[in-house]
Amino acid sequence: MVIQNHWSRRKFIGQLSATGAVVMLKPLWPKASYKNIDPGVAEIVAKTIGIDTHNHIDVPLDTDELPGPTIDLPGEMKKSGLSAIVMTFATDYKRNVQPREAYQRFLNGLTAMDAMLQNNNMKRSLNRADVQSAHDNHQPTVIQAIEGCHFLEGNTDRVEVAYKRGLRHLGLLHDSDASVPLGDVYTNAAKYNGLTDFGSQVIREANRLGMLIDLTHGSNETINMALKISTTPVIITHTGLDTQLGSDERMSQMMKPRLISKEQAKIVADTGGVIGVWTHLSDTPLQYAQNIKAMVDVIGIDHVCIGTDTKLTTPYRSPNDMGGKPQGPPPGSNPDNKQDSFKQNKKPPNFPNNGQRIGERTNEAWANEKVGFYYAVVNALLQTGFNEKEIGKIGGGNYLRVFNAATSVH
Secondary structure (H helix, E strand, O other), rough: OOOOOOOOHHHHHHHHHHOOOOOOEOOOOHHHOOOOOOOHHHHHHHHEEEEEEEOOOOOOOOOOHHOOOOHHHHHHHHOOOOEEEEEEOOOOOOOEEEEEEHHHHHHHHHHHHHHHHHHHOEOOOOOOHHHHHHHOOOEEEEEEEOOOOOOOOOOOHHHHHHHOOOEEEEOOOOOOOOOOOOOOOOOOOOOOOOOOHHHHHHHHHOOOOEEEOOOOOOOOHHHHHHHHHOOEEEEEEEEEEEOOOOOHHHHHHHHHOOOHHHHHHHHHHHHOOEEEEEOOOOHHHHHHHHHHHHHHHHHHHHHHHEEOOEEOOOOOOOOOOHHHOOOOOOOOOOOOOOOHHOOOOOOOOOOOOOEOOOOOOOHHOOOOOOOHHHHHHHHHHHHHHHOHHHHHHHHHHHHHHHHHHHHHOO
């Protein structure tokens, strides 16, 4: 099945391949930062714009907890080698019950992120030019995202509110249904026959304003309907092929509903879209690179990116949740979704310190890792057979292409 719209794969790649180099020429960090790192790897990290397209930065969502803890985001980014992250949060970490509750949590999350960025002398990038400028000036940057449109509560006008607050990456769905649903979530029983009318309205409004649509967590029916509506290419930021299940049977069973088939991945790529491969289900950087290669082999080098679904900074635990107990499930887990095994075990395995599990933190994505995330990934991609140009595309070039297409509508 191939969904046709005017953003066909061939036309999209052909029109945008000349709009900017995939491999950038100026390093993000001074050479002194590359101590004890292979010079060839360091050179590629310096030349390319590395972007994690789905990275959770935990901030408080309750008004009485604002502005939240002090976070050294530039320090973690410098360690990682990443030029940018798509800075993500969600409002359905706990059930939204009262009217406007999800909306207020959304506004609180943005306010906390405003303060964090100001304290670190950082700015949100609103378009590809901003990302390029930040990279050229050796400054880490973020692209603001939300995972799940629960905050809309049936009001499409709030999409513009989010846009004016600097949000440029809109995740339509998360684990739980919004009070006014937008579509079927892939880990829940289907109820809406795919994308809802409200979900269609939100996509059209995001297209009008200039936001990149993220269809992660959507069922195949939801994704396919959304592809027919969106006038710009979309992204699925954090998944993997359903043939790449890793060696941990428990994790494989939990994660399989969140993976994408080869057939569905081709549908997304054929409309110009990009798919991010997450670090889950890989025990080493080399296994992660092999999972990336498996995706590239199916949909092509121009349609794959990095989307870890990890946390670059320290996980935040609200004192109002779970009695403040550090061994509770991490934010990002939906307490109402019984398919998420993070909630099923009172003492989940691999949660060693303060409830932190192996693979939760970006710079500690794999056990015993001695270098920052992007350095490890670039090294593994080289070992897997990718060249510098291809790494530039996977690392950030492909994401920037669809981000530019979405945000340059005006």
